[in-house]
Amino acid sequence: MSRALGLSVRAKLTLSYAGFLMLAGVLLLGVVWAFLLRYVPNHPMIGPGPMIPNRGDLVRAFAPKVSLMLLFLLAFGLLGGWVLAGRMLAPLARITTATRKAAVGSLSHRIDLEGRNDEFRELADSFDAMLARLEAHVAEQQRFAANASHELRTPLAITQTLLDVARNDPDHDTTELVDRLHYVNTRAIDLTEALLLLSRADRRSFTREPVDLSLLAEEATETLLPLAERRGVTIETAGDASPTIGSYALLLQMTTNLVHNAIVHNLPDGGAVWVGTAADASGVLLIVENTGGRLAPELVSTLAEPFQRGTQRTHTGHAGVGLGLAIVRSIAEAHDGTLALAARPEGGLRVTVRLPAVPRT
Structure with missing residues (x-):
């Protein structure tokens, strides 16, 4: 989109500073002039003493001084305004440089604006946070594509x-x-x-409707019960009604993925899975726990990444494509929710999905 060239912001601020200073000077001189006129007669007064000057004499004496003073104020306003505008806009120049680097694909650059909190500092910090999120998102997309x-x-x-x-x-x-x-x-x-x-x-291209997570948990458990029986895993489901708003199909897929993962990634024999739901003032919860081997914290933090399967990326004997928890996290975030993973002290994994509750009318 082509646009006509115009004055820079620094030039506009400089002219504004100089104009304001000139206006203040004119007003001040006007007040002085009005004050002097009250004590100067229109015609010269002739008497025994020295002759008192009239207004004409005052104008001839005052006008050159006023002109010089206004010229000085104009020059001082332009010079001082240019310097002050440059100092005020220095952070904006750094933000512009970072924006240009980001536009050509350099997302690792940060502004790191120092100083006290002001509008420019808030803008720079917000821009740095945005660059950090973009860099992490691009890196994740690249890993996902590979x-x-x-x-x-x-x-x-x-x-x-x-x-x-x-x-x-x-x-x-x-x-x-x-x-x-x-x-x-x-x-x-x-x-x-x-x-x-x-x-x-x-x-997020889906229709939102009222959904009860407790009913989804029961449906997913019944669907996967034959798989659990073949693997010798017991499933326990409990919880209160947990109404939320979202896509029934996606939330059911999310719940099914969690229960399926809990069954598959379990003890070879005699494992257990617990599925529970709860609701509080901050939202609704879907909690899925399972027995299993002890998991290191650094491993747990990567389980929601695409194509992560426990301790390795390669295929194992169970069904799955390595996208179970990645899909769960995407569905939860698409519903303005969160996914939390935690290793159980006695072994296994605890997965907690928090979603917004249905607004009360």
Whole structure:
């Protein structure tokens, strides 16, 4: 968008300072002039003493001094205004430099404006915080893209290998080949659907309606009960009604992911999962706990990142594409909520999702 050139902010402030100083000087001189006129007659007074000057004499004596004084005020106002404006706008120049660097992709630069809190300091601190969030978001997106590319390439490479083996060995058992291709294709479809769900949650393109988290917990538990029985895991569900506002499908997917992860990442035998809901003045809670091995705090902090599977990124024997908790976090944030992960002292994980409660009418 092309715009006509205009005066800089510094020039405008300089002219404003000089104009205000000139106006103040004119008003002051006007007051002095009016004060003097009260004691000077219109015509000269002739008497035995010295002759008293009239107003004409006062004008001839006062006008040159006033002109010189106004010229001095103009020069002083322009010079002083230019210096003061430069000092006042110095932080803005640093902010502009940082903005230009960010515009060309340099998100690591920070303004780090020193001094006391004022409007410029607040603007600089807000801009630094925005750059930090953008840098973290870009880095996360880059890691996500690299991991997604790797995950999508793996089933394609396996499929290519299986097809090459079948083509070079026509007598190979086709039943085993079809079964393995079906398994690989199913995982690729699951990964694609998970990526689409994650993208939908990030865009917040969904209809909001009243949803009760306690009912979602019961539904997810009933759906995954056969999986829990096959793995020897017991599930306990308890809690009060926890109404919130959001997408029923997305919140159900979030709850299902949490219960599924709790079942899969558990003890080999005799594990347990506890699913609970609660409501308080600040919002509603969905809490999912499970038994399992002890988890280091540095590992727990990375579990919600895409394609993180416990202690490793590689595939294990259980179903999953490494996006379970990443999807949970995206869905929670899309509903203005939060996700908190904590290692249980006795082993396993405690996951807490906090969502806004239904506003009371």
